[in-house]
Amino acid sequence: MTLKRFLEKGQKGYDLTRATHRVFLSEDEESLANHIKALDSCFHGLDREKCRILAFDYAKANNINTPPNWTKDGMAGLDWFSGFMQRNKLSIRKPEATSLARQTAFNKVTVATFFDKLSDIMSRFKFAPQDIYNLDETGITTVQVSGKVVSTTGKKQVGSTSSRERGELITMCCAISASGSHIPPFYIFLRVFMKQDFMNGCAPGAKGVADRTGYMNTELFAYEYLPFFISNVRCSKDKPVLLVLDNHCSHVSLQAINVCRNSGIHLLTLPPHTSHKLQPLDRCVFGNGDGNGRLDEI
Structure with a gap:
């Protein structure tokens, strides 16, 4: 059995092992995700690096043990951040400039x-x-x-006829x-x-x-x-x-x-x-x- 099929089947043994290696408990991670979502709803969303720093500060403030690389870098690891985004249905989005008048x-x-x-x-x-x-x-x-068209691979410039x-x-x-x-x-x-x-x-x-x-x-x-x-x-x-x-x-x-x-x-x-x-x-x-x-x- 390949690793991919093993993951797709969702073996209980693997799920238990993965849960024991989590940095945060489910309720702690949910609280952190809700805080990030609240900041986004207030037009003060955090970027990737600030979210990782926030996660490390949150763990440190609550005396939660973290991997050595977290302490070394002063922020959460990229692997943890990727999983955190997937588990809490978050994504990286490009924000639009919004004036204070529109916000309030x-x-x-x-x-x-x-x-x-x-x-x-x-x-x-x-x-x-x-x-x-x-x-x-x-x-x-x-x-x-113009919409996308089929063209030769490696061609530097692809054109489409238009009035101007x-x-x-x-x-x-x-x-x-x-x-x-x-x-x-x-x-x-x-x-x-x-x-x-x-x-x-x-x-x-x-x-x-x-x-x-x-x-x-x-x-x-x-x-x-x-x-x-x-x-x-x-x-x-x-x-x-x-x-x-x-x-x-x-x-x-x-x-x-x-x-x-x-x-x-x-x-x-x-x-x-x-x-x-x-x-x-x-x-x-x-x-x-x-x-x-x-x-x-x-």
Whole structure:
């Protein structure tokens, strides 16, 4: 019997021998793992070396016998760390830079206030699922990201034909209802003048505008996008809709509020710096579900 088959069968004798050579008891190791997970949830995750140092300090503080190489290096061994990661379902991940404002904004009080307002407006107007919309902008590129292809081993450069080597970033504004339906996308091109050629191949009913900045601003949202939204949703004061969106300055301007008030659109903004958790489009549609609010291709 090979060692691999012996391990796969999970022999009790081997399991008992392995357990006797563990540095920490199961409850001690679980406590250490929970502490590392708690630090990660607070945006203060530890890297590989700091975790090993923490394990050695934890053993030393609790008078737990450790292998000689732990004392020599001042940290836990790599073999122990690898097993510790597997036993506690941990992995090495690359963190995203997160501002202090975003860390502190998502809390129980803020989220509860938002859902209280949502509950209040739903009880007053009794919106149906098809009358509740979520709106957000994202960035897309004009050049699609190529997938992997079969090529010769050892070849230094592998190419794929595309319209251009580097694409340009375009802002796309989308609105999706709670029933699953959506209105056509709205594009903002980084141009001074709009040309109809920019819309070749776009979804039916989509609209595009040109702007020097290439981003959504007060004038575009109030006088270009909202009329486009109203014409597709066909809302009015007698048939109001609920629009949930972030509190970007272009979304909550006086001009936008006046247009919404005259058209039967009730605005509900998400709390600041919480879109990575509360924005449905960020969580479920844009990107790969990681909440980064950006698409890699059209």
